[in-house]
Each structure stands twice: as structure tokens, then as C-alpha cells.
Amino acid sequence: MIRSIAGVCRVAAAALALLCVLTATAHPQAAADPLPSWNDGPAKQSILKLVAATTTAGSAEFVAAGDRFATFDQDGTLWVEQPIYTQVEFGLDRVVALAPQHPEWKQVEPFKSVIAGDRAAMAKFTMKDLEKILFATHTGMTTGEFTSIVKDWIAKARDPRWHRPFIELIYQPMLELMQYLRANGYKTYIVTGGGQDFVRAYAEQTYGIPPEQIIGSALDIDLTYNDAGKAILMRPPKLLLNNNFSGKPEDIYLFIGRHPQAAFGNSTGDREMLEYTQAGGKGALMMLVLHDDPAREYAYGPAEGFPASKVGTFTQALYDEAKSKGWNVISMKKDWKRIFSFEK
């Protein structure tokens, strides 16, 4: 009995799906703009072209639905990375919050400057200093505890320029791009140099991307047992994956096992990910976000007349490689009608 009802449902659903596809195909020009925050131009056109080529059966570049992957860097590609990475901001806040439990920090750099709120000293922190802060604030607890701490912080913290939650500083055109790709059978992954567990704590509500589709720098997690004999996972001060530079394609292979058809970045840390994506074959789309809009966001890197930046290293060499290899450079100023959802 049910067997036949289930059968009817399946047939009816298939017929409906076919009807909808045929109808949509018959009037493609009438479709609503899937990327309303993008100005018309080569960047937008290259995205529409990728989707048409990879999803049209019979196209030379057709890719089966289960094999469609797009990978996105996060900081500077999906949300604001200036004046400092959000995760570093989190680490600084955590040093202040944890200071009462670490009286010795008052005498020891880099903690001393953070506790004193000495922004001038903090601006001179080396990578080694930042590493000390990250290990002191990101390790030594269970995985569940860390996720709770990040969730609490991200809900309360505000950025210094717009005074909004950091998760509101995501780029509306990139959000539309991810939704458009997903609507066309793509799996969207974040592939970030930032901490995998940090990003996983807010990515689903922010980007609609579940934890298993976040690849990031990751600690070498340790299984142990609590006093009740229950299995728990601890966060040791030991890095397993440094998901930057060549680490990005290596970890994409580790997690996904194949080339993405599209990759999006904004710095030298994304270079190898784009090279690997291009190596996957013709039709692949490689894009870099250029920060050239000081009025609406920031300007740095090779944008004409703007200074290089400690954060977000879009070098001239990367710009030249992009041009020589046919990668697309997205001008925030020219290609994006709207940067943030809260803009009028």
C-alpha cells in the first residue's frame, strides 16, 4: 500500500521537477537576477558563465551535480579583515578576560601590552607574539568549551568602525554568489587560514555553510576521558594543519579529494588554491577580491595609489600572476553595487 503511495509521490515529484526545469529553460532570459548586488561587468559575467557551462548537460564543461565544488577564503574574501583579523581580535579579548587567572601575564609580553590596552605596542606584534596569544587563548579546553566561548564572543563583540557584530560585516555580493552556486548544485566550502573551529562556531548562521564544509588551520586534537569515564576531545597547543599557501590545496584534497571548479581569495595565502583549481581543467573559475574602496570599506594591496598592508597581502606579484593566467580580479568599487546588507 505505502509502496505504491511512495511510488506515486516519487513519480509526481519527478514530473514536477522536470516541468519546472523545462519551464525555466524555456525562458532563461526572464529569470530574476541571482546576483543583484553585482554590477554588470566581467566579474559577474564570468560567474554566470561558469554556472551555465558546468550545469548544462551536453556542455563540454558539464560537471555532475555531486562533483561541483567552490572554495572560498574567508578573511578579506567573505568579510572584512581590517584593521586586524577578527580571530586576533577574539584572542586579544580573551587575554583580557583570562588575565585574572594569569597574574603572571602582567609582567610578560605580549600579554602585558594587551592587558594594558596599549594599541601602539600591539600594532608592532610579531607573528611569534600573535602565536603566543593564539595558543594561550585557543588551547587547553575541550572542543565543546571552545565552541561555546566563540559563540558567546561573536554574539557580543562589535567591530571598531561600524560598531556592529562581526558577522554583519560579510560581503553581500559574496553571500549571493554562494547562494547562487548552491542553488546550482555546488557545494560551497570555506577554506581559511583562520582556525577551523573558530569559523565553524558561526559559519552556519552566517554563511549557511555547515561545519563539515569548513576547512581551516586545525589543532592536533586529543581524545581523553573525564572523571566520569566519558570520552572528551581536548585542544592541545599543537598545530596539525596550517591551512595557508600550499596548505590550502593540500587540505582541499584531504577533505574533498578533488579539484574545485571555482575558488575565491584575496591574498598570497590563496595563490596555490587558485593554481590548483586552475589545474583541474578548462572552465575553472579563479577570482581575487581587490580592496579598492576606501569609502565603503578599505583600500590596500595593489589598488592604485593605496599602501600595502600588514593584513591581507594582495601583492603586485599576485596581481600580475592573476592577469597572466586569466584569473578574475573583482574590484569592490566597480563590481559591487552594495558591499554590506546594512547599506541602503
Added chain:
Amino acid sequence: MIRSIAGVCRVAAAALALLCVLTATAHPQAAADPLPSWNDGPAKQSILKLVAATTTAGSAEFVAAGDRFATFDQDGTLWVEQPIYTQVEFGLDRVVALAPQHPEWKQVEPFKSVIAGDRAAMAKFTMKDLEKILFATHTGMTTGEFTSIVKDWIAKARDPRWHRPFIELIYQPMLELMQYLRANGYKTYIVTGGGQDFVRAYAEQTYGIPPEQIIGSALDIDLTYNDAGKAILMRPPKLLLNNNFSGKPEDIYLFIGRHPQAAFGNSTGDREMLEYTQAGGKGALMMLVLHDDPAREYAYGPAEGFPASKVGTFTQALYDEAKSKGWNVISMKKDWKRIFSFEK
């Protein structure tokens, strides 16, 4: 225009889905058996109970569709692991195939015995010997080359007892279980001590599980460039993930970021995965496959009157832990009506 057609499609699809769900819910007792190769008994009942509890809205153990995960060990849990692991069989065959390029192997163990086909000597190989064979046959090529080699081999090789392709030696009841879980919104993952890339080469055609849902022992892949300047990934003789024992839950966390609701294994290498699954909360299902059917498959481990085995270490201690913690032990003899799809 399209907007409204798309809207109509969406509403019609939603109405159809609702109708189908309501109809199915109204006559649950009439549903076709989703696990026809399972005999009725506590093992089958525990699976049906898990699905009912986690997929029924309002149930205390309800889990949202995107958060439903089930993890499966492979060797001895999804397919035959006797007399030796299939991947070791592959390694031995590769030693023979590669021998002409390595004349020195004729003088050096463990290669010498493999080339001579000395099964008695091979039966005494230590873990160190096997490691040498695996590194010699699994590394030094690109990721694409390795995948091609495995695909070729798996299509041609035959097992020594049934003389069938290894991928036909999967357990039909476990295949039905995976399909049943997927039909109920679960994502099924293989979590194997075997090589991640080895299993990925055939898992989709064999189990319906795509590469990104295979977690296994993995090499520390290296990005480099070929003579044409194209980015390629090489397989170095260096292990990144040893996906056994505590490595299983640690890697589940690395890849998925949360507890599975169900985990399936058959040896001490799966113990920590089951403990971690149980730690996820009530309603979780932990199952171990017991090989107690010498007529239809093999018998080893704590099955009454059968010897322990070098391969597949289901120890008495694991059996006792299962009993004390409420894990389910699947008796191949009693719980499985049919073991292989080729059985009459």
C-alpha cells in the same frame, strides 16, 4: 514571469512533500521493510528505534536533518577483511608489478618473499614489513596517478575464496543500513584505518558514498609544480593521519566537527569511535559486527569456540565493554538473513 513559475514550482513541491509525509505517517505499519536482509531481533530493532527517535519532530532525541551523521568502519564492518586486508593484497600485487623497476628488491625483505610468492613467509610479516610495502607501493606518485592505479586494480583483482571482485564482498545488510539511514536524512561516512585515498577510489560506486565522506589514514600530501608549471599534488612517504583507535574520533571531529548519532565497527580500532559517539548524548547507537559465521563468511574474535585473529581484533575486552555500556553486538549468523548480494 519565471519568478512566479519558480514560486508555483516551489509551492507545489512543498505541498507534494507534505502530502507524501502525511500519507506515509498515517500508515507507518504498512511500510515496506527497509532492512530486508536483517532478521528480526535486537540489532534490527535498535536501528529502527534510532531512526524513529532522531527523525520524529517532538521526540526527545530528535536531531535536525543536517546534523544526522553515521560513521562506519570499513574492513570487517562493511566488507570481508580475511584472510588479509584488501589494501594489503593490493600492496602485495603492486610489489610484483613494480618489481622489474626495482631489481634490488629481489635481495631485500620483505619484497623478496612477496616477489617469490612465499605465502608462508608473508604470513609472518611484522607491522614494520607491511609498512615498508605500503610506503613502497602507495607513495612517490601524484594523487591522480595513485587513484588510477587503485581503480584499475580493484576492477581486475579477485578475492581468493569466492573469486569475485573485492567490491562484491560488501555486506548486503550494511548496504541496506546505509541506504536506510541516508533515506532518513543521515550523512553516512566511512571512517577507516585503511588509506583514505585507496577507499575513495571505489567507495562511490561500491557504497554510494562520495570522496568527501571518506575519512581514513592519510599521507601529508605535497603541492608542487610539473615541468609545464601546473600545480600537482604528490604523495610523500609521510603519514599525516593515523585513523585508528583515538585517531578515529579525533579525525571525525576534524572532518565533521561533531558527534555522530550512530557508529559501526568490529574491532579494537573502533573502540574510541564508539565511546565518542556514546558521549554525544542519549539515543546514540553503537554497534559491533561479530564474525561468527564460518560457513557463510568467517569466524574469529570472541565468537564462541573460534580463535583470535591477527586481522580484525575483536577482543574479549571489547566484547565486555560493549555489554557493559549497552552497545549492540551484531551476530552475522543470527542477525543477517543474507550476507552477500550474490547469495541466493
